[in-house]
Amino acid sequence: MEISRYYTPTRVVFGKNALSELGGELKKENAKKVLVHFGGQSAKKSGLLDKVLSILDENGISHVELGGVKPNPRLSLVREGIALGKKEGIDFIIALGGGSVIDSSKAIGYGLKYEKDVWDFYSGKAKPEGAVGVGAILTIAAAGSEMSDSSVITNDESGWLKRGCNSDVCRCHFAIMDPEYTYTLPPYQSACGTVDIIMHTLERFFHSGDGISLTDNIATAMIKSVIESGRKVMEDPDDYEARANLMWASSISHNGLMQVGNDNRGDWTCHQMEHELSGMFDIAHGAGLAIVFPAWARYIYKDHVERFAKLGNLVFSYEGNDEATALKTIETFESIFHSLGMPVHLKDAGIELDEKKMEELLDKLTNNNTRTLGVFHNLKRDDMRKVYEIAR
Ligand code: NZQ
Ligand code: ZN
Numbered sequence: 001m002e003i004s005r006y007y008t009p010t011r012v013v014f015g016k017n018a019l020s021e022l023g024g025e026l027k028k029e030n031a032k033k034v035l036v037h038f039g040g041q042s043a044k045k046s047g048l049l050d051k052v053l054s055i056l057d058e059n060g061i062s063h064v065e066l067g068g069v070k071p072n073p074r075l076s077l078v079r080e081g082i083a084l085g086k087k088e089g090i091d092f093i094i095a096l097g098g099g100s101v102i103d104s105s106k107a108i109g110y111g112l113k114y115e116k117d118v119w120d121f122y123s124g125k126a127k128p129e130g131a132v133g134v135g136a137i138l139t140i141a142a143a144g145s146e147m148s149d150s151s152v153i154t155n156d157e158s159g160w161l162k163r164g165c166n167s168d169v170c171r172c173h174f175a176i177m178d179p180e181y182t183y184t185l186p187p188y189q190s191a192c193g194t195v196d197i198i199m200h201t202l203e204r205f206f207h208s209g210d211g212i213s214l215t216d217n218i219a220t221a222m223i224k225s226v227i228e229s230g231r232k233v234m235e236d237p238d239d240y241e242a243r244a245n246l247m248w249a250s251s252i253s254h255n256g257l258m259q260v261g262n263d264n265r266g267d268w269t270c271h272q273m274e275h276e277l278s279g280m281f282d283i284a285h286g287a288g289l290a291i292v293f294p295a296w297a298r299y300i301y302k303d304h305v306e307r308f309a310k311l312g313n314l315v316f317s318y319e320g321n322d323e324a325t326a327l328k329t330i331e332t333f334e335s336i337f338h339s340l341g342m343p344v345h346l347k348d349a350g351i352e353l354d355e356k357k358m359e360e361l362l363d364k365l366t367n368n369n370t371r372t373l374g375v376f377h378n379l380k381r382d383d384m385r386k387v388y389e390i391a392r
Pocket of ligand 2: 285
């Protein structure tokens with residue numbers, strides 16, 4: 001069995017009115033000049049941005065603002081943030097938003113402690129050794145970036161490559177999570193988030209180690225709860241308990257808990273295949289995952305009948321450990337994603353993957369034929385093509 005390391009340094013403040021603790025959290029950081037980073041409109045519209053700025057003023061902490069983070073956050077804005085941060089002498093960053101804002105903040109944090117090109121960390125050319133600290137105020141339950149070691153950035157300056165950088169250095173110092181902030185989410189974003197949370201758990205459920213039953217049981221109980229809560233928020237966006245379930249699940253599905261005792265990692269092929277899609281077609285990450293997972297699972301399940309059937313046993317109480325149970329499990333996930341309003345084929349998302357685009361996608365995905373994907377089931381370029389073909 002591989003050794004697992006579980007490291008979650010993020011201080012979590014969870015529940016109604018969690019924002020009241022922002023001042024105290026910033027004092028612990030000894031923050032003197034803060035960059036407040038946010039997205040398009042939602043933080044302004046909800047009044048949250050104003051509340052955050054008032055708290056900073058009340059605590060005598062000076063601040064500068066940088067909005068405009070787009071979903072699938074762009075390198076060009078990260079560069080702007082680094083330049084602004086250097087000019088202003090920023091010593092802490094508040095990420096007010098979801099995965100995109102938090103990831104952009106993490107990238108700015110890296111860049112403020114690095115003299116060369118921040119993309120080096122995303123292209124694999126260098127490993128980050130330091131970063132200006134980030135504290136998240138979470139407004140969407142989805143990516144789990146508030147507790148993860150990851151940041152994913154899209155290079156809009158050359159090639160639209162979407163790449164991640166994993167390092168403990170970027171983990172948020174604190175995360176303020178008030179489920180009420182997610183009431184204003186459009187249903188599509190709530191559904192994308194629900195799928196992403198499920199997928200962060202599934203990527204780790206499909207691992208290459210021996211595994212332990214406790215982690216399987218926690219993982220599958222969580223998936224059940226996330227499916228139920230995802231359905232509830234579609235009916236009633238102001239269902240506090242369901243929103244709270246999703247928000248906490250977003251964090252613990254991606255903070256490493258779901259990989260303890262297995263190979264300490266998981267497969268991650270679906271995420272890699274999705275990142276290439278959202279880099280190229282700019283679709284929402286959760287929607288891309290709802291398309292890729294059923295296709296990937298259908299392509300490989302016959303080699304892993306027991307594992308897929310076990311998933312069905314634990315999540316849906318299906319009996320049996322045969323091929324039919326495994327397939328029924330995959331079909332059920334697909335129909336749940338569909339019922340949440342997610343696309344489950346590329347064409348549902350308006351993506352036409354012709355041969356030219358397919359080749360381009362595969363070149364990017366394989367780094368020009370220099371990498372394969374997956375530890376649970378290793379895929380080569382031709383296998384990846386077949387998965388995308390099923391997804392069409
Ligand atoms: O820009 P605004 O106006 O704020 O609107 C956002 C955005 O359009 C909106 N939104 C967020 N909170 C809201 C709200 N609208 C109304 N009310 C609220 N309370 O939701 C939209 C999506 O936001 P985004 O931050 O993009 O969502 P998400 O958290 O799903 O993040 C997606 C990004 O995270 C990456 C994805 O690839 C994608 O780029 N991921 C990051 C990971 C990590 N760092 O650990 C892991 C994931 O696997 C994922 O790859
Ligand atoms: Zn994800």
